[in-house]
């Protein structure tokens with residue numbers, strides 16, 4: 001078992017998946033498989049061999065893998081990306097558990113139910129797409145997709161028009177965004193802004209004084225666990241959710257696809273926190 005990505009310096013998936021396998025007394029190995037794009041097809045093909053349960057998939061391969069598996073589950077098909085591959089007797093099935101991880105982390109950490117609510121998603125890439133699909137499925141009433149660039153307008157806004165009453169694409173610098181943020185029930189950072197070691201380390205995608213105290217703010221960045229955005233949101237009294245629970249819950253769903261066993265959530269959280277603290281990242 002392993003995770004396919006490039007580069008993989010930051011991945012804590014081996015730590016928490018290995019802990020989950022050990023919890024069940026399984027000696028399954030789960031490794032970080034550094035896979036440059038030119039090696040992806042061969043690496044995925046290897047997963048068909050007996051003995052492989054499958055693999056996790058992360059950046060930059062989530063879209064390319066769609067074309068390398070034999071079947072896509074409805075979430076992977078709708079989101080257009082795969083984060084989990086299951087080897088079913090030589091046949092590869094691509095799943096996407098990111099939307100589940102996102103919705104479940106909001107539910108578990110902030111008792112947030114999306115039905116009838118308004119949400120602002122910052123970013124319009126793959127992570128934002130998974131969140132948008134999850135929120136649409138849960139019955140969110142209004143979705144604003146705020147992105148640095150709007151050219152071309154995020155295709156996502158168009159796709160969601162039939163399932164969400166109000167969908168709007170705004171530029172991050174738009175003055176309308178301030179009003180939307182002030183009344184939003186949920187604000188999500190689905191960009192890498194604030195990520196340790198990234199080009200926007202130490203920064204927040206939003207300015208001060210834009211977040212209301214009645215809002216839940218989720219940052220998909222999980223290193224550091226409290227990002228500048230979450231710090232700002234915390235100061236304004238909003239409920240905050242770090243990216244770590246989303247990572248664990250998407251991994252938990254993947255574990256269940258591979259093994260058919262209930263994921264040991266607490267064991268996975270503890271292993272992930274140890275890995276973060278030990279700088280095994």
Ligand code: ATR
Nearest residue numbers: 123124125126127128147148149190191192193200
């Ligand atoms: P992922 O699959 O993690 O979502 P992605 O598909 O590459 O990754 O999408 C990255 C998102 O983060 C995009 O919405 C990107 O904005 P652009 O479409 O304008 O490139 C956004 N993003 C990345 N760096 C950013 C920054 N410094 N400020 C604002 N948005 C940023």
